[in-house]
Amino acid sequence: MSHILTKNSFAAINLDGVLGACLDLDDTLYAYEPCNRKGYEAVLRRVQDRQIVGAEELEAAWKEARNKTHVQLKGQAASHSRLLYLHSALELIFGKSRPLLALELEDCFWEAYLDAMEWNPEAEQFLQRLNAADIRTCIVTDLTTHIQFRKWARLGLERYFDFMVTSEEAGLEKPDPVIFRLALDKLQLPPEQVIMVGDNHEKDILGAAQSGIRAYLI
Ligand SMILES: [Mg+2]
Structure with missing residues (x-):
């Protein structure tokens, strides 16, 4: 729980024992x-x-x-x-x-x-770290699927991510647990082995924490 209220830099996120990572898209991978x-x-x-x-x-x-x-x-x-x-x-x-x-x-x-749209360089370096450590990755994002797929294409997220979950697909937006459950299902991992990284305290951090996922506010 100590991670919840502290702002972190991507570089400081500890990946020990982490098998899966969920990341927010807007204002996390680039400035919205x-x-x-x-x-x-x-x-x-x-x-x-x-x-x-x-x-x-x-x-x-x-x-x-x-x-x-x-x-x-x-x-x-x-x-x-x-x-x-x-x-x-x-x-x-x-x-x-x-x-x-x-x-x-x-x-x-x-x-x-x-x-x-321009990459947040620290976010891209973090994704390279995740890939090098063979950590499974999933975007967890609020908005309709068509435009989030276009952002995926624009940033070339294919290189870094295994999955994406949109709130349109889940039916409800973050912080609703349904969207995080869907991400865990796709990653095929229990919440204890997964982290969430995002810029919004309520949506990304409290939402993930409610599902038992350790979350980092950046
Ligand atoms: Mg965001």
């Missing part, structure tokens, strides 16, 4: 915020350039739509869906659904986002 900002800015530029709607109007509608989606889908992967934010924002603006435009802007968001 710069990517999210790039995606958002690309969408605002696109609607302005194409004179679809003013950037300020979209910003206000996006904010309202995001809050509504968070409340409506709390605890589910799709609560962060940019497609749903855009769908709902465009309905607020146009008074009707605009699925084709929502799809176009979603693509625009994720293209710019993925393009901005």
